[in-house]
Amino acid sequence: MSNLAAILPSPKAPLEVHPVPIYVPGPKEILIKNTCIALNAIEAKIAIHNVLPHTPYLAILGSTYAGTITALGPSTTSFSIGDRVVVSKRFDVKGNQYGAFQRFVVCPDIMISRVPDAVDLSVPASLMMNLTCVVGLFSGRLGLGRPRLDGGVAERRGKKVLVYGGSGSFGGLSVGYLSAAGYEVVTTSSPRNRAFVEGLGAERVLDHTQDGEVLVKQLVERGPYDVVVDFVSVASTLAVTGRVVEAQGGGILFTMQPGREELPVGVERVFEPYSESLYEGRNRELQRWVVEEYLPQGIAKGLIKPLPIEKVGGGLKGLNEGLRKMLDGGSGVRYVVDPWE
Numbered sequence: 029m030s031n032l033a034a035i036l037p038s039p040k041a042p043l044e045v046h047p048v049p050i051y052v053p054g055p056k057e058i059l060i061k062n063t064c065i066a067l068n069a070i071e072a073k074i075a076i077h078n079v080l081p082h083t084p085y086l087a088i089l090g091s092t093y094a095g096t097i098t099a100l101g102p103s104t105t106s107f108s109i110g111d112r113v114v115v116s117k118r119f120d121v122k123g124n125q126y127g128a129f130q131r132f133v134v135c136p137d138i139m140i141s142r143v144p145d146a147v148d149l150s151v152p153a154s155l156m157m158n159l160t161c162v163v164g165l166f167s168g169r170l171g172l173g174r175p176r177l178d179g180g181v182a183e184r185r186g187k188k189v190l191v192y193g194g195s196g197s198f199g200g201l202s203v204g205y206l207s208a209a210g211y212e213v214v215t216t217s218s219p220r221n222r223a224f225v226e227g228l229g230a231e232r233v234l235d236h237t238q239d240g241e242v243l244v245k246q247l248v249e250r251g252p253y254d255v256v257v258d259f260v261s262v263a264s265t266l267a268v269t270g271r272v273v274e275a276q277g278g279g280i281l282f283t284m285q286p287g288r289e290e291l292p293v294g295v296e297r298v299f300e301p302y303s304e305s306l307y308e309g310r311n312r313e314l315q316r317w318v319v320e321e322y323l324p325q326g327i328a329k330g331l332i333k334p335l336p337i338e339k340v341g342g343g344l345k346g347l348n349e350g351l352r353k354m355l356d357g358g359s360g361v362r363y364v365v366d367p368w369e
Contacts, residue, residue, distance in 0.1 A: 032367070033130035034344040036087040039078040043129070043351075045344045048088075051125040051134045053101035058140070060113065062133045065347070066092040066153040067340075067363040070285070072354035079285070090128025091117040092157040094149035104137050112143040114152040114323075116160050119301035129347055131367045139306070141319040144328070150337050151327060154362035155201070159332070160303040162201045163318050165282065166209075168305030170255060174317070175208030177325050182210035190214050190247065192269050193259035194230060195221035195360055197335055198284060202259065203228040204333060214250050216243070221360055228333060240264075244271050252276040258283050261299075270295050335362045343369030 031050045034043040053059045071089045073079040094114040097107055107113070115135045117126055125134040139160065143152055166172045166189075176182050189206050193199035194215030206213050207229025216236035217225040225233050234246050251272065258269040261283040270291040273281045278294025286299045306315040326332035338361050340350035350363045 031130060031132045032344055033088050033124070033127070034347045035129075036075055036083070036085065036089055038085055039081070039083070040076060042348050043075065043089075043344075048124070048130060050132050053099055053104070053134050055102045056104050056137050057101040057134050058097055058104060058107060058113075058137055059099035059101075060093070060095045060115065060133050060135060061098045062093045062095040062128065062131055062367055064094040064149045064153045065090055065128050065365040065367055066094075066150070066157070067347075067350045067354055067365065068092060068157055069354050072351040073285070075351050076355060084122075086124075088124040088127030088129050090130075091119075092153055093128040093133060094143060094153040094156075095133075098132070106137055107140065107142075112145065112149065113140050114143055114149065114156045115140050116156045116303065118307065119304060129344065129367075131344075139303075139315065139319060141323045144324070147327060150339070150364045151334055152323060153364060154197075154334050154337050155323065155327070155332060157303070158197045159201055159323060160306060160318055161301075162198065162205050163303075163314065163322070164305045164311075165257070165302035166202070166206060166255075168308070168311045168314055169300075169302060172206070172211065172255075173209045174314075174322070175205060175331065177321060177329070177331065179329065179331075182208060184212075185210040187254040188212040188214065188251070190251070190253040190256045190269070190272065191230075191259060192216050192236075192257065192265055194225040194228070194233065196259055197362060199259040200225065200228055200333070200335060202257065203230050204331075207231075208331065214247070214253070216247075224333075236265075236268075240268055244268055244275075247272045248275045256281055261285050261287065263289050266291065266297075335360060337362050337364055339363075340365050341369065343367055 033048040097111045191202045194203045195217040213230045214232045215230045266289045273295045274292035283299045340346045
């Protein structure tokens, strides 16, 4: 059986499908037969807009995928051949053997979650990367509490969070996570997605399609906020969220990508790979909880509500179309690809 990969040959060029080796996993590594690639906005921005200009070419992109373990490297004891798993690749891992845009992928034996036979692999794959970032930001980096998994009502914590962009994958997962953990969440959505966002537990859902001045006024009136996160992080949204932070005396505005947009005086933009906090020694129990408890139980018990999933046809060749879809307004849906088509 051979391996095929969708390779980015140069900046802003279309992906090309070529044969590549089937890799041999090293110590504490696993080889996975990849049957579901979940697309993420950062991959589209790298491939189409070259937002990370130091990407090493020829590059195999992709961070989130699911499949079946086919080989174990030395000293790997936590998993077995035949396990169905979902994986989120660490942000700064180097090497094409770790990229998800291929049929066989190597991964370290961490940040892997087992998937029960009854669960469609596309569901946890659509959640894994963004969910680990959400937990990494709010609980790993900021020390906020976790949701209960027993179905009980969390104690109110007396803190308020602004989640700008509640109908996207990051924003929706954040609204659900924080609301279930006992925080008051104010968020934004278009009227079309309002009911979905309200169902995630938000206290207030404001229409982001209205006039910007009106939106800023409404958001400020519902503050102040202990945490403000802009899960869209483009110029038009930063113009809103930056003014909200300014109105409460300045502080940190968490964003989902780096940028050069000018923010009001006293507003500090912070961006980082938020899942990285889960690899820190102080957060290893939190990392274990995410992959062993929160993700599988959250799906099984309906505590985590995934966005609609759309499969992009064409296998690895279809990745180019899928990445374009990500940039053409795919905030209300998650795209997946079967690399064996």
